Amino acid sequence: MAELVFFSGTMDCGKSTLALQMEHNHRARGREGLIFTKNDRAGAAVLSSRLGLSREAVEVTDELDFWELVIAQTAHGREIHYVICDEAQFYEPEQIEQLARVVDECDIDVYAFGIMADFRTQLFPGSKRLIELADRLQVPQVEALCWCGRGATHNARVVDGHMVIEGEQVVVGDVAGETAHAVEYEVLCRRHYMRRMTSAAARLQSGSADILPFDLGLCPLPSAPMGDTSPGQ
Numbered sequence: 001m002a003e004l005v006f007f008s009g010t011m012d013c014g015k016s017t018l019a020l021q022m023e024h025n026h027r028a029r030g031r032e033g034l035i036f037t038k039n040d041r042a043g044a045a046v047l048s049s050r051l052g053l054s055r056e057a058v059e060v061t062d063e064l065d066f067w068e069l070v071i072a073q074t075a076h077g078r079e080i081h082y083v084i085c086d087e088a089q090f091y092e093p094e095q096i097e098q099l100a101r102v103v104d105e106c107d108i109d110v111y112a113f114g115i116m117a118d119f120r121t122q123l124f125p126g127s128k129r130l131i132e133l134a135d136r137l138q139v140p141q142v143e144a145l146c147w148c149g150r151g152a153t154h155n156a157r158v159v160d161g162h163m164v165i166e167g168e169q170v171v172v173g174d175v176a177g178e179t180a181h182a183v184e185y186e187v188l189c190r191r192h193y194m195r196r197m198t199s200a201a202a203r204l205q206s207g208s209a210d211i212l213p214f215d216l217g218l219c220p221l222p223s224a225p226m227g228d229t230s231p232g233q
């Protein structure tokens with residue numbers, strides 16, 4: 001029976017790589033699929049991974065209707081066995097409902113990939129609907145790490161070197177060190193997210209460029225109180 005699966009983890013944990021691997025494996029066995037993405041860092045209509053792999057994909061616009069598109073394709077005689085959806089956090093909730101309908105009424109597997117929450121720890125509307133509707137949530141095996149060595153759970157936004165907790169929900173960008181964007185992201189454990197302690201702030205505090213060995217929970221800073229403590233992936 002077909003499934004709607006939401007593969008979700010922090011930024012930089014390998015979701016797009018996994019999407020490309022799954023697509024490759026299904027195609028290698030003669031299965032036919034459709035590939036979608038939205039706002040990929042590499043540009044429109046491309047699904048890219050930081051490992052250097054990429055492939056053409058359909059760019060999802062707010063107007064795109066997955067149900068109509070799949071029905072139109074099958075009416076033209078195309079057999080579709082699976083649908084890959086990267087950056088699914090950016091999809092409209094109605095589009096997630098269309099994807100669920102594709103699974104249930106067309107018996108087509110839908111594999112969605114994306115982060116759950118934004119830099120303020122608030123769920124993206126598309127991810128919220130996926131959590132509500134998915135048959136399964138799956139966490140990729142490789143986890144991104146906070147600078148302290150713990151598994152990262154939250155996506156922090158860094159503007160001009162400072163972590164921010166206010167701003168537009170969607171600002172496409174990369175993790176620090178990989179590009180020269182003014183807006184960057186850094187994945188953190190909850191403890192350091194709540195303390196707004198990015199790797200740069202930790203370096204400043206320690207007075208050293210070396211932030212190892214891993215802090216073992218002995219960080220002396222008082223926590224900066226924040227309103228929302230929902231899951232931050």
Ligand SMILES: Nc1ncnc2c1ncn2[C@@H]1O[C@H](COP(=O)(O)OP(=O)(O)O)[C@@H](O)[C@H]1O
Pocket residue numbers: 010011012013014015016017018048049050051142143144
């Ligand atoms: N130079 C590298 N060597 C090995 N692995 C790398 C390298 N650069 C990136 N990666 C891997 O790629 C992962 C990020 O892959 P990507 O699919 O782009 O992540 P996501 O889509 O979750 O943001 C990193 O967690 C790391 O495991």
Ligand SMILES: Cc1cn([C@H]2C[C@H](O)[C@@H](COP(=O)(O)O)O2)c(=O)[nH]c1=O
Pocket residue numbers: 010011012015016039040041114115117118119120155156157169170171172173174185
């Ligand atoms: C936290 C957060 C992220 N984004 C953007 C930044 C990236 O373009 C994508 C995530 O891509 P990845 O493949 O998972 O690295 O989302 C955003 O727009 N708003 C946010 O709060």
